[in-house]
Amino acid sequence: MTSTAASALPRLELSGICKSYPSVVANDHIHLTVAPGEIHAVLGENGAGKSTLMKIIFGAVKPDSGTVRWNGKEVRVANPQDARKLGISMVFQHFSLFDTLTVAENIALGLDANVNMTELAEQIRQTGANYGLELEPHRHVHTLSVGERQRVEIVRALLTHPQLLILDEPTSVLTPQAVQKLFVTLRKIAAEGCSILYISHKLDEIRELCHSATVMRMGKVTGHCDPREETAASLSRLMIGDTEISHPHTADTPVGAVRLSLKQLSLPKAHAFATALEAISLDIRAGEIVGIAGVSGNGQQELLAALSGEDRRAGSDMISLQGQAVGHLGPNARRALKQSLVPEERLGRGAVPELSLTDNMLLSEQKAPFIRAGMINFKHTIHAASQIIARFRVKASGPAALARSLSGGNLQKFIIGREIMRGPEVFIVAQPTWGVDVGAAAQIHGEIRKLKQAGCAVLVISEELDELFELCDRLHVIAKGRLSPSVATQEASREQIGLWMSGLWDQAGNTDTQEVAYA
Amino acid sequence: MLKLELRAGSSRAMAYLSPLLALCLTIFFGALLFLALGKNPLTGLQVFLIEPIRNTAAISELLLKTTPLVLCALGLSVCYRANVWNIGAEGQLIAGGLAAGSTIIFFDHPDPTLSGSMVLLLACLAGVIGGALWAAITALLRDRFHANEILVSLMLTYIAQLLLMYAVNGPLKDPNGMNFPQSKVFSSEYLLPHLMHGSRLHIGFIVMLCATVLMALFIYRSFAGFRLTVGGLAPLEARYAGFSSRRALWTSLLISGGFAGIAGAFEVAGPIGQVLPSISPGYGFAAIIVAFIGRLNPIGTIFGGLILSLFYLGGEMVQSRLGLPSAITGLFQGMLLFLLLACDTLINYRLRWKKS
Numbered sequence: 001m002t003s004t005a006a007s008a009l010p011r012l013e014l015s016g017i018c019k020s021y022p023s024v025v026a027n028d029h030i031h032l033t034v035a036p037g038e039i040h041a042v043l044g045e046n047g048a049g050k051s052t053l054m055k056i057i058f059g060a061v062k063p064d065s066g067t068v069r070w071n072g073k074e075v076r077v078a079n080p081q082d083a084r085k086l087g088i089s090m091v092f093q094h095f096s097l098f099d100t101l102t103v104a105e106n107i108a109l110g111l112d113a114n115v116n117m118t119e120l121a122e123q124i125r126q127t128g129a130n131y132g133l134e135l136e137p138h139r140h141v142h143t144l145s146v147g148e149r150q151r152v153e154i155v156r157a158l159l160t161h162p163q164l165l166i167l168d169e170p171t172s173v174l175t176p177q178a179v180q181k182l183f184v185t186l187r188k189i190a191a192e193g194c195s196i197l198y199i200s201h202k203l204d205e206i207r208e209l210c211h212s213a214t215v216m217r218m219g220k221v222t223g224h225c226d227p228r229e230e231t232a233a234s235l236s237r238l239m240i241g242d243t244e245i246s247h248p249h250t251a252d253t254p255v256g257a258v259r260l261s262l263k264q265l266s267l268p269k270a271h272a273f274a275t276a277l278e279a280i281s282l283d284i285r286a287g288e289i290v291g292i293a294g295v296s297g298n299g300q301q302e303l304l305a306a307l308s309g310e311d312r313r314a315g316s317d318m319i320s321l322q323g324q325a326v327g328h329l330g331p332n333a334r335r336a337l338k339q340s341l342v343p344e345e346r347l348g349r350g351a352v353p354e355l356s357l358t359d360n361m362l363l364s365e366q367k368a369p370f371i372r373a374g375m376i377n378f379k380h381t382i383h384a385a386s387q388i389i390a391r392f393r394v395k396a397s398g399p400a401a402l403a404r405s406l407s408g409g410n411l412q413k414f415i416i417g418r419e420i421m422r423g424p425e426v427f428i429v430a431q432p433t434w435g436v437d438v439g440a441a442a443q444i445h446g447e448i449r450k451l452k453q454a455g456c457a458v459l460v461i462s463e464e465l466d467e468l469f470e471l472c473d474r475l476h477v478i479a480k481g482r483l484s485p486s487v488a489t490q491e492a493s494r495e496q497i498g499l500w501m502s503g504l505w506d507q508a509g510n511t512d513t514q515e516v517a518y519a
Numbered sequence: 520m521l522k523l524e525l526r527a528g529s530s531r532a533m534a535y536l537s538p539l540l541a542l543c544l545t546i547f548f549g550a551l552l553f554l555a556l557g558k559n560p561l562t563g564l565q566v567f568l569i570e571p572i573r574n575t576a577a578i579s580e581l582l583l584k585t586t587p588l589v590l591c592a593l594g595l596s597v598c599y600r601a602n603v604w605n606i607g608a609e610g611q612l613i614a615g616g617l618a619a620g621s622t623i624i625f626f627d628h629p630d631p632t633l634s635g636s637m638v639l640l641l642a643c644l645a646g647v648i649g650g651a652l653w654a655a656i657t658a659l660l661r662d663r664f665h666a667n668e669i670l671v672s673l674m675l676t677y678i679a680q681l682l683l684m685y686a687v688n689g690p691l692k693d694p695n696g697m698n699f700p701q702s703k704v705f706s707s708e709y710l711l712p713h714l715m716h717g718s719r720l721h722i723g724f725i726v727m728l729c730a731t732v733l734m735a736l737f738i739y740r741s742f743a744g745f746r747l748t749v750g751g752l753a754p755l756e757a758r759y760a761g762f763s764s765r766r767a768l769w770t771s772l773l774i775s776g777g778f779a780g781i782a783g784a785f786e787v788a789g790p791i792g793q794v795l796p797s798i799s800p801g802y803g804f805a806a807i808i809v810a811f812i813g814r815l816n817p818i819g820t821i822f823g824g825l826i827l828s829l830f831y832l833g834g835e836m837v838q839s840r841l842g843l844p845s846a847i848t849g850l851f852q853g854m855l856l857f858l859l860l861a862c863d864t865l866i867n868y869r870l871r872w873k874k875s
Contacts, residue, residue, distance in 0.1 A: 021527060310758045331761030343759055352753040362745055363760040371742045378740075405528070 009072035011036045011164055011195040012057070017066035019052055026052035027063070028219040034164065039186065039196045041206040041227060043239055044216035045437045050199050053216070054166050057197070058090045059083040071163075089157035090166040095149050097141045099273055104137040107156045127158050131185045142273055146295055147178040158189070165189065166197045171205060172463070175295055176498035183209050201239070203232040215239055240438045255473075256286030258323075259457035260307075260339070260426045265318040267306060275299040277306065280483040282476065284426070289448065289458040290486070291472030293465060293497055299481035300430065300461050301344070307428055307459075308341045309334045321426060332366060340364070340424035342416055344431045344461075346408065350415045353404035357396060357414060358385045360403050364418060388417035393443070409440035416444055420451065427451050430461040445471055465494060479503035523868040533866045538812045538819075541859040542826065548854055558841055566840050567847070571832035579718035581828050583790060586727045587612065587782035587799065589824035591806030593734045594778030596815040600738065601771040602751035607657060607672025608779040609803025610679035611650040615780025616787040617683050618649025620794035623709045623787075624691060624702055635708030642709075643784045650780015651773045653679060658772040662765055668772075676803070687796050702794035711789045723785035730778070734817040747771055779803055800831065801849075808856045827852065 010033045017030040026049045034040045044050045055061040057068070059077035067074055070086055077083050083090075097106050104121050111120075121137035128135045133151045141149060150170065157165055167186075171179045186209065190196050198210055206213060206227045213227040215238040223238040262282040269276045277299050284290045294300060305311035306319065306327075314327035321337045331341075343349040351360045361381050362370060369380045385399035392413045396406050403411060412432070419427065432448065433441035448471060452458055461478075462468050468475055468489075475492055477484040477500035484505040487496070499505075546564065553563030572578050591608040598605040619642040626638045633641070656675060660666035684700070693703035711721035738744040750757040750767040757764065786798050805827045812826060813819030834848030 308759065309761065331759065335761075341759075345755070348753070349755045349759045352749055352756045354752055355749070359745070362742070363749070363756060366742070366760070374742055375736075375740050376742055376745060402528075 008036055010034060010069070011038075011071060012197075013069040013072075014053075014057070015067050015069075017053065017056060017068075018064045019056060019061065020064060025219045027056070030066070030216075030221055032214050032221070034195045034197060036163070036195055037190050037193045038212060039190050039198055039210045041210035041213035042197060042199045042216065043201065043203075043206055043213050043227075043235065045201055045239060048216040048239075049219040050216055051168065054090065054168060054197065054199060057083070057164075058088060058166060084160055087161070087163035088166065089160055089162035089164070091150070091153045091157055091168065091170060093168040093170075093172065095153055097149055097152060099142040100140065102138050102140055103135055103144075103152050106141055106152060107137075107159065110156055111159070123159060124155055127155050131158065131188055132181065133158075133185055146297055147174055147181075150174070150182075154185070162194060164195045164197065166199070168199045169201075170198075171200070171202065175501045176465070176494060177502070179205065203227075203235045203239075206235070207232065236438075255288045256455060258283045259286050259321070260284045260428075260459065261320045263318055263320070265303075265306060265314055267302060267311065267313055270302070270311065270313075275302055275481045277302050277481045280478075280481075282483060282486075284457040284459050286425070286455045286457050287452055288473045289452050289460060289471050291468035291475045291489075292459070292461045292478050292483070293468050293475060293501060294461075294463070294478035295501055296463055298479050300478060302481070303478065304341070304343065304428070304430055304461065308343070335364060335366075335422070338423070338425040340419035340422050340427050342412075342419050342427075342429040342432065344434070346411050346415055347404060351403040351411060354402065356400045356402055357389070357406075358382050358399045360414075361385050361418060364422065384421065388414055388421055391421075392417035392447070409436040412436050413440055413444065416447060420447060424451070424456055426457045426459075428459045428461075431463065432460060433464070433467060434462075441467075465497060469494070477501055477505065520873050522871050522873045523864070524871045526867055526869050529867045530865070530869075534814060534863075537862040537865060538814070538823070538859060540865075541812075541855060541862045544858045544862070545851060545855045548858075549851060552847075552850065556843060558843070563837065563841065563843075566836050567833035567851075568829060570836045570840070571829055576718060577832070579715065579720040581825065581832060582724055583718075583720050584802075584828035584831050585821070585824040586724050586789075587786055587802040588806050588809050588827050589727050589820050590730065590782035590785070591779045591803050592809035592813060592820040592824060593730060593817055594775030595806055595810040596813065596817065596820060597734070597738070597744075597747060598771045598775045599810060600751045600815055601747040601767045602754075603768055603771045603775075604669045605654065605657065605672045605772055605775050606669055606807055607654070607674075607676045607803070608775065608806050609799060609801060610672070610676030611653045611776040611779035612783040612786070612799050612803045613676070613679040613683050614653035614776075614783070615646035615650035616783030616798045617679075617686055617794065618780070619643065619646035619784030620702060620787040621645070621686070621691060623705050624794070627703075627706050627709050631708075638709050639711060639788060642788055643781055646780045646782075646784025646787075647777040648780070650778070650783060651776040653780070654772040654776025655769075658769050662768060668768075683794075683798070684796055687794055691794050693793075700796050704793045705788070709788065710792055711785065719790050721785070721789045723789055726781075726785075728821075731817045731821060738817060743770065779806075805831075805852055808852055808859075811856065811859060826855070830855075 012034040014030055014032040017027050019027040030053055042050050042053065052061060056063050059079045059082050068077060075086065077086065104117055104124060107124060108115050108117065108120055124135055124137045127133065133155050135148065135151055135155060141152065170182060174182065186196055200206055207230065210227050213225055214221055215223045217239060227235060262280050265277055265280040267277040275298060280303065306314050309329055309331040312328055312330060316327040317325040319327040321334060321339055324337060326334055326337065347353045358381050361384055362376065369377055371377065382399045388394065389396055389399065394414045394417065395410045406414065429448065432444050436444065448458060460468065460471055472489050474486045474488055475497060476486050477497060479501055480503050482503065484500045549567065550560035550564055553560040572581060591612060595605060595608055622642040622645040623638060626633055653675060657668050657672045660671050661668045687700045687702060691702040693701060696703065711723055714720045714722065714724065746762040747767050747770060749760065750762050750764055754764065782802065783798060787794060791798060809820055809823035809827050812823030830848050830851045834845045837843040837847050838845045
């Protein structure tokens with residue numbers, strides 16, 4: 001960005017990097033050059049090979065071929081320790097912090113064995129003050145918000161004085177306001193000469209923040225560009241190819257009777273790191289899609305457990321389904337009342353990785369004709385699984401394919417298909433397109449709209465504001481275990497929802513704190 | 520340098536080959552063991568592994584010992600699939616044997632009220648109930664107080680053993696038995712009918728084969744079996760599906776206890792024919808190895824049962840022929856389990872030769 005940067009040796013230069021796994025070529029002759037002080041975006045959909053490439057740079061994965069040059073010299077990064085010695089730091093998408101330790105203790109764990117804790121605390125304060133990453137070193141991590149936890153990770157990375165900082169999807173857990181704050185910090189870090197590799201699939205952010213971009217698709221580099229001079233459409237063409245994705249806008253369906261209703265649902269914490277739910281009230285009518293926005297960890301999981309029937313501590317009339325009090329009923333009794341629920345975790349809750357798609361049908365299909373006289377009717381179950389694969393265009397070798405052999409998007413299509421094929425009248429879905437590629441996401445959104453047209457009451461819980469604005473008729477926001485009043489999507493603005501995500505719907509206009517609620 | 524490398528997915532072939540590989544390695548190290556004990560390793564192996572199956576009479580003994588091993592292992596397979604770590608099959612076997620023996624002794628008097636087969640049926644039922652009740656203690660403590668089922672089921676084994684000691688020294692002691700701690704010998708009509716003349720192999724063997732088929736149906740075809748498997752494999756998915764983990768705990772422990780209990784009943788009413796202070800040479804513990812060798816698959820447990828039964832007979836053989844201690848059986852059992860666990864690494868990893 002400066003004239004010296006252009007003439008200097010590149011900080012990092014990758015050429016001809018290849019890495020293949022038994023079933024997929026993750027990186028195919030990748031070239032990438034990052035100048036000192038440059039904020040360089042690596043843009044691509046899930047599965048494009050971004051993560052593999054970053055792991056190669058960070059020494060966590062060994063490339064099959066290709067060279068890595070660091071400040072002009074060819075290097076072999078054998079492991080993350082090597083990378084840190086060179087001056088490469090990485091902040092992962094999923095934080096690696098211990099909840100029960102303090103900020104300083106967590107940071108000390110990543111440093112040399114003998115650190116002076118008082119000095120370290122001072123360093124943390126100073127680094128924080130320099131970059132606008134204020135942190136209280138002696139606070140326990142479980143009391144921090146998600147945004148604050150990310151600061152801990154960034155400060156930890158900065159304390160090693162890196163020359164290259166890798167950030168993997170850093171904004172996926174932040175409110176719009178917190179994102180702006182992060183960008184200020186990143187620009188300051190870059191201005192001091194540290195290069196930043198910024199991995200994301202969010203086009204607007206990249207256009208706003210980054211100096212240059214490398215776009216990847218299916219393991220290959222499809223383009224280098226200056227994102228500030230591109231439009232979102234041109235970037236997205238590089239990212240997903242020429243396939244045009246249309247969003248058929250459906251005619252509005254008349255809204256019917258209340259199908260799912262929460263009345264003052266309150267639940268105490270089930271464990272120390274859970275979020276208590278406070279007086280949540282919500283009505284969902286037939287033929288409408290209601291969205292709940294919010295940063296993760298603000299009670300979404302707890303709310304879902306109460307809605308699914310996994311958590312039965314609620315008073316029976318706090319939750320009513322099709323007019324019946326169901327707070328005390330388990331998942332199967334609620335399925336009998338035509339409720340379908342797609343959980344947030346696909347592998348690990350919605351499907352058993354080690355079992356076939358056929359077997360996974362039985363997680364929510366537990367009645368005739370799937371089960372007869374206590375025995376599994378395999379013929380029918382296989383048939384039903386095949387139907388889902390065909391109708392929802394699930395890429396799988398067949399109904400006998402193990403769930404874990406499917407990509408995230410295809411498994412999500414299968415699970416959503418399984419829940420839709422049951423003919424639900426109430427459909428609850430969490431993070432419907434999390435980690436799903438654009439094509440599959442459009443398909444999933446289309447299916448959700450079809451449900452609405454068919455008169456189903458739909459609840460979408462998501463962290464993606466774009467998705468909620470696109471799908472929903474009304475929006476709520478969850479923060480600190482409380483639910484905001486609802487607002488019609490046409491009347492809502494992103495700023496307003498962003499503010500509500502901090503729990504500030506009671507004091508309208510009061511914007512002195514932009515911090516996210518404690519997770 | 521030989522290196523372990525993560526496979527792309529776990530290898531199905533290796534899952535089945537691993538027990539065979541472990542068996543081959545056990546035989547190899549067994550040969551070394553005989554060598555270290557100053558015996559010709561080939562002779563040692565011949566006496567240990569071949570002698571016990573030299574003729575039909577010997578093979579019928581092999582099948583006789585396979586019966587309790589497989590019955591216990593069938594129940595344990597259900598538990599382990601459900602992620603319930605019952606290692607107290609030995610205690611459940613003893614409890615079942617004690618219940619069955621007491622039933623026979625209750626009816627076995629000079630003017631019988633019930634026919635022999637009726638009493639045997641009741642004795643087997645008592646065995647199932649006795650074993651299941653003993654396992655129910657573990658289930659109850661785990662369910663109510665979150666007690667660790669591994670420790671509880673193991674410690675209950677010793678309690679069952681002491682209960683048996685009390686019974687043969689007290690209420691069940693033979694009044695005409697010169698004060699030996701044992702019950703009277705059951706009248707012949709209260710013993711399980713033999714399958715062949717001149718062999719101790721009894722009808723329990725057939726029951727065991729039928730139980731294996733039923734268990735395979737239960738695990739692979741029934742919805743109850745599916746619920747247990749999902750509960751063990753993936754607790755969160757089971758919660759989502761609405762499968763109760765408490766129900767899985769109770770079901771698997773009661774089934775397991777029942778199977779171990781009937782194994783005990785068959786021992787008491789079969790080859791032993793009375794209640795003794797010891798009614799099992801550790802079948803319940805060996806069955807843990809049987810279950811794992813059999814890959815928690817009911818049909819597989821038959822193969823595992825045959826191997827472990829062979830080890831029992833081989834141990835007796837080397838004792839009488841070569842003058843070695845019968846602890847050899849335990850050593851072979853231990854080696855087999857140890858090597859099996861080691862070989863199981865190869866299901867998810869493969870060996871690669873790497874030039875360093």
